[in-house]
Amino acid sequence: MSLVLIVDDIAAMRDQYAYDLKRLGGHLTLEADGGRSALDHLETEDVDCMILDLEMPDLDGFQVLAEMKRRGDRTPVIVYTGTGSYERCVRAVKLGAYAFLAKDEPLERVVQEVDNAIQWARLRDEVKKLRRTAGHDSPLVGESRAMQELRAGIDQLAAIPSAVLVLGDSGTGKELVARQLHDRGTRSRHPFVTVNAAALPESLAESELFGHEKGAFTGADRTRRGAFEAAHRGTLFLDEIGELPLPAQAKLLRVLEAGTITRVGATAEIKVDTRVVAATNRDLDQEVREGRFREDLLYRLNVHVLRVPALSERLSDVPLLASHFLTLVAERFGQRAKSLAPAALERLVTYDWRRNNVRELRNVIERMIIASGGDVIGPDAVPADIGPAAATGTDGWQPGAGPLKDQKAAAERAIVLTALERNGWHVTNTARELGLADHSSLLKIMRRHGLKR
Numbered sequence: 001m002s003l004v005l006i007v008d009d010i011a012a013m014r015d016q017y018a019y020d021l022k023r024l025g026g027h028l029t030l031e032a033d034g035g036r037s038a039l040d041h042l043e044t045e046d047v048d049c050m051i052l053d054l055e056m057p058d059l060d061g062f063q064v065l066a067e068m069k070r071r072g073d074r075t076p077v078i079v080y081t082g083t084g085s086y087e088r089c090v091r092a093v094k095l096g097a098y099a100f101l102a103k104d105e106p107l108e109r110v111v112q113e114v115d116n117a118i119q120w121a122r123l124r125d126e127v128k129k130l131r132r133t134a135g136h137d138s139p140l141v142g143e144s145r146a147m148q149e150l151r152a153g154i155d156q157l158a159a160i161p162s163a164v165l166v167l168g169d170s171g172t173g174k175e176l177v178a179r180q181l182h183d184r185g186t187r188s189r190h191p192f193v194t195v196n197a198a199a200l201p202e203s204l205a206e207s208e209l210f211g212h213e214k215g216a217f218t219g220a221d222r223t224r225r226g227a228f229e230a231a232h233r234g235t236l237f238l239d240e241i242g243e244l245p246l247p248a249q250a251k252l253l254r255v256l257e258a259g260t261i262t263r264v265g266a267t268a269e270i271k272v273d274t275r276v277v278a279a280t281n282r283d284l285d286q287e288v289r290e291g292r293f294r295e296d297l298l299y300r301l302n303v304h305v306l307r308v309p310a311l312s313e314r315l316s317d318v319p320l321l322a323s324h325f326l327t328l329v330a331e332r333f334g335q336r337a338k339s340l341a342p343a344a345l346e347r348l349v350t351y352d353w354r355r356n357n358v359r360e361l362r363n364v365i366e367r368m369i370i371a372s373g374g375d376v377i378g379p380d381a382v383p384a385d386i387g388p389a390a391a392t393g394t395d396g397w398q399p400g401a402g403p404l405k406d407q408k409a410a411a412e413r414a415i416v417l418t419a420l421e422r423n424g425w426h427v428t429n430t431a432r433e434l435g436l437a438d439h440s441s442l443l444k445i446m447r448r449h450g451l452k453r
């Protein structure tokens with residue numbers, strides 16, 4: 001059952017609509033006699049659709065639409081006007097109204113239009129939710145210095161058409177970076193096409209990328225466009241580029257240089273305007289030394305490089321990321337978002353996250369949500385392998401052999417570094433957390449260990 005808000009200054013009009021929406025559409029209704037009370041209702045009630053008169057004495061319909069836009073209220077609105085002016089209706093739709101009606105429209109049509117609007121809004125919200133929980137619409141979360149630098153780099157490169165190489169350990173967010181390069185640039189209205197080179201059988205790599213002509217090989221029963229053509233005017237994301245078979249690497253280099261492709265089995269060249277973003281977690285220099293990656297292709301790709309920092313280099317981002325994933329996972333599970341007890345967050349902020357970075361954090365949060373019954377996730381829900389701080393300092397210190405004096409110094413360095421990271425390098429806060437007398441005591445320790453941001 002859905003709730004429809006009917007807004008008109010004339011009571012008889014409201015009653016008529018309310019009566020018919022109940023009778024013909026089975027809707028619940030709510031009435032408002034002017035713009036102001038309509039806006040109040042929108043704030044307090046869960047309205048599924050609004051029918052709005054454009055002419056009213058206090059706030060008129062246009063002002064209501066403008067205020068809704070300002071508030072980011074996305075309730076679908078159907079407007080009508082007594083003046084019969086088509087031009088006014090069009091203006092309302094431009095302000096965000098879903099549809100307009102004539103005042104003398106048969107009531108079956110009104111009910112139908114309301115049902116359409118409600119269904120449209122549900123689909124819109126569903127798509128948005130799916131895109132977000134699938135990670136497609138996810139923003140790059142993080143305010144650490146490293147993330148701010150990365151964001152600045154993305155904005156610089158988003159504007160230019162050259163190829164970009166995105167480097168970083170597994171799970172650091174390379175795919176999100178590639179999407180941002182696309183979304184924030186001039187190509188965002190054109191396709192973003194992903195090809196994962198690791199998932200391509202060697203025999204199909206070239207045809208996937210460049211397409212093929214009918215009869216080019218057994219099984220090629222029709223002509224097919226490749227990813228380069230599909231991403232024309234947009235972005236082609238070549239994920240796991242280090243895994244691309246050598247023959248396809250040679251062809252890719254030629255395409256990057258010439259700006260034209262040749263489908264497998266064809267002779268004609270086709271001009272493409274495709275921006276390439278490649279990503280890998282491999283050390284491409286080493287791949288070159290071992291003969292698995294073409295040096296000339298690496299030189300072509302590494303003109304513009306974005307390096308995505310490991311999570312252990314930006315532990316101060318963990319709280320923001322954790323709350324981002326708490327919301328996201330709750331949304332996917334259809335639950336209310338839970339929160340983390342300080343002691344639980346503490347464990348997350350001091351962990352090393354070396355294995356799978358942000359992806360691992362995301363998975364850990366999901367496990368914690370499932371493991372905890374209440375609304376606040378306590379430290380007991382943190383998986384046992386998410387270890388304590390001192391054993392895994394940010395610079396990888398572990399208890400080992402060697403003089404106690406040296407080990408103590410290394411441990412102290414790791415503890416201080418971890419605390420600094422956790423506090424976003426805020427010296428006074430870190431000193432307080434470590435129970436030091438004042439910030440100059442901390443500065444002294446930092447100098448002794450050569451710790452600088």
Ligand SMILES: Nc1ncnc2c1ncn2[C@@H]1O[C@H](COP(=O)(O)OP(=O)(O)OP(=O)(O)O)[C@@H](O)[C@H]1O
Nearest residue numbers: 135139140141170171172173174175176281358359
């Ligand atoms: N800064 C971030 N803000 C929000 N979500 C992030 C961030 N970084 C990564 N994620 C999320 O973490 C997960 C892993 O990110 P992504 O798939 O981009 O990693 P990757 O670098 O491509 O890893 P791999 O090398 O294993 O393919 C995704 O769900 C992504 O949405």
Ligand SMILES: [Mg+2]
Nearest residue numbers: 171174175239
């Ligand atoms: Mg990836």
